[in-house]
Amino acid sequence: MKTIKRYMLIAFSALTLPACTLLDTEPQDFITPDKFYNTQEELEAALRGVYMTLADNGLYGTNIPARLGLSADIGYETYDYDSSSVGFYDVSTNDAMVLTYWRLCYAGINRANKLLESIDRPAIDETVRARIESEARFLRAYFHFMLVNRFQNIPIMLKSPKDGYKESVQIAQSAPRDTYRMIISEMEASIAGLPDAETLSGGGHLSKSAAYGILARAALYMAGQPLEETSMYAKAKEYAGKVIELGFHRLNPSFEEVFINMIQDKYDIRETIFEIEFWGNNQSTYTATAGQIGRINGIQAYTALTKIGPSNGALRASSYFYTLYEEGDLRRDWTIAPFYYQNSENDKGIPLDYKHDCGTNYWRRCCGKFRREYELSDPKDNQYTPINFPVLRYSDVLLMWAEAVAADPDSSAQELDQAYEYVNMVRRRGFGKDPLVADATVDLEQENKQQLLENIKDERARELGFEALRKDDLVRWGELYDRMVAVRATIPPTYTSNYYVMGRIYYGNISRRDVVWPIPSYELGVNRKLVQNTGF
Template identity: 45%
Template sequence: MKKLLLLMVVLTTSLSCKKFLTERPEDFLSPENYYETEAQLDFALNGVYTVMTENGTYASAMLGRLGLEADEGYNNNATDNASVSDYAVFSSDAKIQLYWTVLYKGIDRANRLLENLHKPAMNETKRDRIKGQALFLRSYYYLMLVSRFGDVPLLLKSAADGSPESVQVPKTAAKEIYNQILADMEEASGLVADITAVESAGRVSKSAVWGIMARVCLYMAGNPINDVAKYQEAITWANKVISLNYHQLNSSYQQVFINYAQDKYDLKESIWEVEFWGNGIGVYTGSAGAVGMINGIGGTADDNIGRATGVLFTTKWHLQVYEAGDLRRDWTIAPFRYEGNPPVESNWSASVNQIYTRYCGKWRRKYELVTPKGNRTPQNFPLLRYSDVLLMLAEAENEVNKTPTEAAYTAINQVRRRGFGKPINTPDPTLDIQNQDYETFKLTIRNERAKELGFEGLRKNDLVRWGIFYDRMKVIYADVEPGNNAAIRAAKKYYGNVTQRDVVWPIPSYELGINKKLEQHDLWK
């Protein structure tokens, strides 16, 4: 089912580059001798996709090493100290630079593909499919940039050459970039295939485009854009996914993540995901990732259970926000650690010292089918799940109407019932959210997103758009109880380092050095 990933390995090698804005033209596939056949267009499209499988994005950095978990959890890995991983942020940070470089590389690959789509003689529907995916991926990479850096250069044409003159590009206002993202995604939605026709959740479908458009609209409706009219548009796009009457929640929350570990697609629940393959050994060396190794249950180097660094630990708030009987808690936050040789599961106690040492539990390597389970993993990572679409709809309904609607209650209660192991479409008066006012429901949604989507890389952006990032991080800082074990000290440092300017990252100093028209974000001057 992942047959295209082997092609991506080859393409990643042929398209790899050092710094996006300092490339020599020969580092890329030359338009003069490439893009001549349908097969070559497919290769080039795969190269756009592979950006998500690089260490600067979902193969490593975004798995707990960029501070994206915010109030849900913190990085407790000593090798990540004094960096963005623990909010000791500098414009020279290597992870921030790599994130920027990798995404602009993907944008340039998409631009080159779009500029050369017309060249081969081929089926026009297939050409449109390729165009739609390239447009969407370029827009998604801009979403990843603008939501974390603010104003950035908007490049809608490929880099002409690597000369100093060609890389002098000023920033574009964030709102203009968001508008471009929505325009390109809307065009893409008319070109890409229906979800029932795509070969895997790793390929872009109409459902993926519509769902991500709902997310874009929520980002625009909140800080710093504050275009509240976008809440209504978020409803429109979320409803297009829901009205297909195809998507539904998997009855088992745990099974969703076991599927990621076992290369099992569930397109009804997992609408779009980053694909990895193999264990880093043999022909699939470049296709494996680190999901479950970096952000898994640490404390073991066993190749049978699965090695895990385990950099992500929970906060007390995240552990305690779950209600009694919510099955998501002990899956999202591992209730055990590994001890002994061979390692066995040993449950945590309720002591304060053991709250802050609990690992993220969603990515459990023991369920992987590929052995040995060394330092690279085949686990996929979710980019859009149906539960997120439901929660986005519920939030937008509440914001537009200033009170939760029946549609909002229906959406959030499906998510909650699944979380408690109840029939998803059967009302449960003892569990269902009902009869709440606008402010109460707003808090309910914010907490529900942490319970349902914890450790999936969405929380910081949520807190930023809600305008509560700094306050929440300082609440968590104050909530870290006294103690002298390493985990508590790490949590105190992590949340203590946060400043009000951390709502965005600084423009990398390297980029400022080579692009004299690029200015640092006002918060980082």
């Protein structure tokens, strides 16, 4: 919602006050807990600070959408600066982006902890208090979820450190199963205080729908590798079912419009249930609220193309991703753009913008979901954009419910029928059809559970490609290494264009250890109870 965007700057100011002058007798660059969290406004500002951590460039602002290798078999990076990093699967214990990810997640956890520890301080409406507490509690669990997916063995932090001494952060790692159980317990406990989605104007704030949808995701991850706690398939079905049963959410009839809405701050919470919000063009007042969505993961456009909005086109599609789409699937040319922008000059030397067709050179195609040509900023900044990024969409909820049915040995024949219908709803929209009307030209022919599961694996790529979910899917299915090796084999060894070279490096670096990231070396030095992951 626009409210959270307008107040992001206020939250940032509250968390980073000006430094003291030489004449000050009391430091002014840090707000001690006893001087904050004393009013509803201060609690709300602190909560916005927790949300803002997600929007940091080290997380959803830049790195998660394009620079951490999360597109796996369907996409690769061509940003040379990252060639010796996690972005190219050349990860080390000293990787700066891995360290930043770790630190920011724990920073978000610590912000949530400090807020929760002071939640009862001011005299405010109890419904408001319950809502703030529930949002902070859920976000704290979500940061743990982001960590356990990447590192598996992590310290659980449900209290802020009592002081700044090293001894206060000597905390042992928990087993992934225990961490997941905590995450699910905390997320479930937060639901009662969260608002109904229909009462919100957009997906920038958490709702009950967002909570249930992310719980379904957590349950699916727990059911897959490495934990293989298959009883969680039933829980995933239950959680996703809660969102569907509301009857409020629906698929936007236009796949393209889902993303144009996010680009232009037009909220559609029926489809986009939870999104990371950004605001402004990093100019004038708003210098801490913009991200790089569309700039880092957009269609390549040179800096001179100010009308289009420049993008380095760092995130490209693999040819394998192109072949996943069937003829007539409208999602293909929107998700992986069939052109890039290039400039020329007219007879007066004035630059002209135009689209250069990629033709059959599928490795040349960029991520096309976040197109700066639709951005409303004026002027368009060379680096920063106000484009939002989706965390949970309704189509994902439908596919998660269907997957849970296909993977759960105890699901019924009636549920299997419904699972096929949900997958077909997503497919119909992708082909420009009415999602609610059966269409033999695009609907999957009903077969067994295993075949449905294989279809869902491909359908998730087609529908959710470049939304930072693919690597996690392949890890939980136990298919990351094999799929990456298979894509590497499709790159002609004699092709020398930069994007082919980058693709060979990206897919050639894969090893079986890459289902996890290493614990950052710096953190091993700070917390001596940490143990490095196998293979690093």
